[in-house]
Amino acid sequence: MELYQELTKDIRLAEGLKSCMNCGVCTAICPAAEFYDYDPRIIAGIVQSKDEKKIEELLKSDVIWYCGECMSCKTRCPRGNCPGLIIMALRSLSQRLGYFTESEKGRQQLAIKRVVGENIVNKGYCIVPETLVPEMHPELGPVGEWIYENKEEVYERVGANYNGEGVGALRKIPQESLDEISRIFELTGGFDLFEKIETFSKTKAKSMGFSDPKEIYPDYVNHIFTTNNGKHNRQ
Amino acid sequence: MKQEGKIKVWQDYQKEIADDHYFYVRSCIRQNFFPGSEQTFLKILREELNKDIYENPHHTTCSGIGYHSDVVPFETIQTIVARQFALMTEAGYQNLAVSCITSFGIYNEIIETWKEFPAELEKIRNYLKAATGREFEIPQNVAHASDIVYKFREEIYARKKYSLINQQTGKPLKIVEHIGCHYSKMFPSKGVGGAEFPYVLAGMVESWGGEVVDYPERRHCCGFGFRQYLVMSNRGYSVSNSKKKFESMEPFKPDAIVCNCPGCPMFLDRWQYVIEEMEGKTYGENGQGIPVLTYEEMAGLVLGYNPWDLGLQMHQTNCEPLFDKMGIEYDPELKYAGKDGNLIGHPSMVGCG
Numbered sequence: 252m253e254l255y256q257e258l259t260k261d262i263r264l265a266e267g268l269k270s271c272m273n274c275g276v277c278t279a280i281c282p283a284a285e286f287y288d289y290d291p292r293i294i295a296g297i298v299q300s301k302d303e304k305k306i307e308e309l310l311k312s313d314v315i316w317y318c319g320e321c322m323s324c325k326t327r328c329p330r331g332n333c334p335g336l337i338i339m340a341l342r343s344l345s346q347r348l349g350y351f352t353e354s355e356k357g358r359q360q361l362a363i364k365r366v367v368g369e370n371i372v373n374k375g376y377c378i379v380p381e382t383l384v385p386e387m388h389p390e391l392g393p394v395g396e397w398i399y400e401n402k403e404e405v406y407e408r409v410g411a412n413y414n415g416e417g418v419g420a421l422r423k424i425p426q427e428s429l430d431e432i433s434r435i436f437e438l439t440g441g442f443d444l445f446e447k448i449e450t451f452s453k454t455k456a457k458s459m460g461f462s463d464p465k466e467i468y469p470d471y472v473n474h475i476f477t478t479n480n481g482k483h484n485r486q
Numbered sequence: 487m488k489q490e491g492k493i494k495v496w497q498d499y500q501k502e503i504a505d506d507h508y509f510y511v512r513s514c515i516r517q518n519f520f521p522g523s524e525q526t527f528l529k530i531l532r533e534e535l536n537k538d539i540y541e542n543p544h545h546t547t548c549s550g551i552g553y554h555s556d557v558v559p560f561e562t563i564q565t566i567v568a569r570q571f572a573l574m575t576e577a578g579y580q581n582l583a584v585s586c587i588t589s590f591g592i593y594n595e596i597i598e599t600w601k602e603f604p605a606e607l608e609k610i611r612n613y614l615k616a617a618t619g620r621e622f623e624i625p626q627n628v629a630h631a632s633d634i635v636y637k638f639r640e641e642i643y644a645r646k647k648y649s650l651i652n653q654q655t656g657k658p659l660k661i662v663e664h665i666g667c668h669y670s671k672m673f674p675s676k677g678v679g680g681a682e683f684p685y686v687l688a689g690m691v692e693s694w695g696g697e698v699v700d701y702p703e704r705r706h707c708c709g710f711g712f713r714q715y716l717v718m719s720n721r722g723y724s725v726s727n728s729k730k731k732f733e734s735m736e737p738f739k740p741d742a743i744v745c746n747c748p749g750c751p752m753f754l755d756r757w758q759y760v761i762e763e764m765e766g767k768t769y770g771e772n773g774q775g776i777p778v779l780t781y782e783e784m785a786g787l788v789l790g791y792n793p794w795d796l797g798l799q800m801h802q803t804n805c806e807p808l809f810d811k812m813g814i815e816y817d818p819e820l821k822y823a824g825k826d827g828n829l830i831g832h833p834s835m836v837g838c839g
Contacts, residue, residue, distance in 0.1 A: 422543060
């Protein structure tokens with residue numbers, strides 16, 4: 252498989268990479284480049300070079316997972332490129348090929364799929380109050396904990412319709428609507444991507460010594476959710 | 487400069503915002519963290535401005551957080567968005583009012599993609615028809631909910647009870663406005679003032695008596711970064727970006743921060759608490775934090791709505807210092823009361839210092 256050719260099938264690459272002159276303005280404005288050892292200018296350069304070996308290295312690396320997709324680069328590029336969109340094309344291909352499991356940051360995709368991905372399909376929301384567990388979200392503070400422990404009353408107080416029928420904030424999405432979302436996922440490749448993330452991740456979990464007869468691998472998920480080797484940041 | 491010249495110079499930064507008859511699509515994050523803000527927006531439109539705004543219970547997430555954390559393919563999100571448009575079309579509406587900046591960016595990205603790649607539009611029409619039997623029209627007008635508040639800011643102020651003025655000094659309150667990256671960084675023409683001079687929140691602040699703080703990192707990201715917050719071991723990215731903004735705004739002594747995006751106020755509120763816990767550092771007056779508001783909360787306060795109806799008890803960083811400056815009357819005893827007036831417990835600690 253020609254990796255560059257595969258990337259060009261993603262229209263976000265056509266939108267994101269027209270002709271990069273490697274000026275580095277994207278890197279200057281990039282919040283990720285300030286925090287991580289990350290340089291969107293180099294990403295654009297590698298993809299534009301069509302160097303298959305370097306593109307494969309990128310797809311297996313932590314580097315493509317450092318971007319926050321804020322798209323600040325889009326505004327500033329004098330050529331109208333958008334490295335954030337190049338990243339999205341690279342991440343999609345990395346997941347299709349299973350390369351994402353080769354890096355610590357890439358492996359995190361399973362945790363995101365298990366929470367956000369499954370919320371979308373099962374609840375009709377990306378985020379739901381039940382998943383804002385204080386142990387996983389200490390940053391939400393004592394007020395977040397108070398909200399979590401008193402969800403029904405707090406949400407009712409401010410006019411939400413938590414898990415209720417009809418309209419309103421946090422209403423229960425009708426089952427027939429969730430069925431439509433599931434059919435959309437089925438037809439458009441959403442479930443196929445979920446399946447790839449699960450399959451490649453389980454293979455990786457086994458190779459890293461995790462085991463689970465139910466094939467859910469909660470210890471692996473906890474590991475990828477909390478592990479940081481401390482080598483990602485700009486020194 | 488002559489008036490005609492001014493209009494010509496600034497015409498690229500103007501945006502058409504529909505006047506009435508909106509189809510409302512909610513925000514996942516705003517519903518979880520600031521549900522009172524969505525309630526307030528609908529109340530202002532319906533009860534103060536007498537506008538028609540419709541919500542269909544069958545609309546869902548746009549799946550944007552999944553898309554921008556790369557677990558939802560482009561074709562999938564396009565078809566989910568097409569379904570939202572189909573619900574709008576079926577209900578007889580043409581103007582979309584969007585509660586979320588991530589969604590707003592996505593609606594714009596997808597509509598622009600369909601303009602540039604017509605084959606993609608046909609593909610998505612076929613997917614939606616096959617999956618749901620539905621058909622759709624592309625909205626004639628896509629406005630973020632803040633665009634609508636901005637459009638009617640003078641009408642709102644005409645009904646005011648309070649202003650963004652310090653009642654003790656008589657001076658305008660100093661407000662930091664945070665726009666949210668996906669509002670106009672991707673498609674500048676879709677936002678009021680574009681990416682370079684975003685005026686959607688600044689217009690509200692100035693019309694309601696306040697003064698906008700112009701500080702070096704005004705346009706920097708809050709640090710959400712999707713996967714950079716969603717995964718616990720990445721959250722250093724998120725807090726570091728917010729900290730960069732706090733350090734930059736601190737010398738200007740802001741009285742409050744107001745946000746456009748649903749996620750940004752959550753991060754700018756909660757990361758102040760985290761920074762205090764980690765480093766003992768606070769950025770507001772008297773060792774307190776800087777109050778962080780959504781624009782709906784700011785509008786609600788100006789209109790004299792009860793702060794606890796707005797949901798300001800759901801913030802970690804106390805907003806009471808701002809109430810006191812504005813002269814807002816409130817009952818601290820009812821801060822943690824439920825609908826029936828009885829106390830719903832009490833957070834173990836409030837504030838960030």
